[in-house]
Amino acid sequence: MKNIACTLASVLVLAQPSSALAQASCSSDGTPQPVAIFERFISADCEACWTDAAIPSPSATAGAVVLDWIVPGQAGDEAPLSAAATNDALARLQALGRTPPAATDVYTAAVEGARPARLRVAHGLPLNDYLGTAIAFTPARRDGAAPDGMAFYLLLVESVPAGTEGTRVGRNMVRNMLHGTWDKRNTLSNSKQTKWMESRSMRIPDGAQPERLRMVGWVQDAQGRVVAAAQSACR
Template identity: 45%
Template sequence: MRHCLALACALFAASAQAQSPLCDNTGRPAPRALLERFISADCADCWTARDVRAAPRGTLALDWVLPGEQGDDAPLAAVARREARDRADFLGLRLSGERRQLSNLKQLARGGGARLRVAHGLALGGYMGASLRFEAPRGARGPFTGWLALVELLPAGTEGTPVPRALVRNLIAEPIAARPQGSLGQIWRPMNVPDGATAERLEVLGWVSDERGRVLAAAQSACAARRP
């Protein structure tokens, strides 16, 4: 049964990407840093605060909402993700007590040469086919981890936020090889679109880290209508 489900998911991802217009990072400049902002689902004021750390020029930003102590009764419980806590733990960040929001800015590792492509198709049946394709820079040593986040782009004034956000709605994180073995890349699969997410505002943001946690490459997709 599990094998059949996995096969169905793989076929769905390939089909979704083959039959729908792809949105990818083609033509977008490679970022120089990755900014991750974390807030607790308990903290409604954190969502509406104006003093949010802004992303410097050339930086990709994404917003995580961690499950709160109030559980399903937390003001932001509807958009909280368990993976947000896992990511914060990975970075060594702790939200507790009065610390309801934190940010982490990582410059991409110097040396260059890494190539990263992220792409997605249209949302169909509550899923969106997405992929990450990475080619490690010469001399880079693994193991590598690929991170592929489904984000909802919320302009200032949307859903009560006074600042633009890239809200993480789903996440895939897994070990990957230094180079893809096929045309689809190291990660390719359908990602669940949570209830309440607006499909037209969804993009994927991906990055690759090494065994020391350094970010080697990052990229964000853009559909044709949103390209600069």
């Protein structure tokens, strides 16, 4: 029953929020689109990688969204950062054609899509350790026919402030991931313009603080180029 409730909540947050609904959801509405995605992959074995203040950062890429993935380590559950490690990090590395790092690995991708392509991400309020989440993408009108084979990523991210959880810098720790592919069969048939949507409930992992959670999402074309990105904010 709780999954059904969260799924219904995620359907609601896909819509443009009314003033009442805005109080119960957070979205990317009115938030500038990130210009790049900067991903840091940290081995769960490397505690020093988490506590070190001299970490890779997108200082030369203003407007980038930064993500911190904790990758399961060789020590398994005994690794210092194992509590925050996720198999989603392994899946993301595999998609990038990279192997798990012994310390830290970094990957950066620019957002190259033509505007006014639009991506929207949103989430509702926590319910029984779950969040209703949603992602919706509308390509630029001048793209003509609906593109095929669009991959989407929707991440549940916990913003960890500097000076907490053992980190000396602010982190955006990836807590959960939804990944899939849209093709022409998935477009909304009643839409005047090509559009894709996905709504799911996501579990809030043990130890995550719900008030720190937000959504980060992006869409890639068949060549792997990021064509749109978005991140939610609670206003």
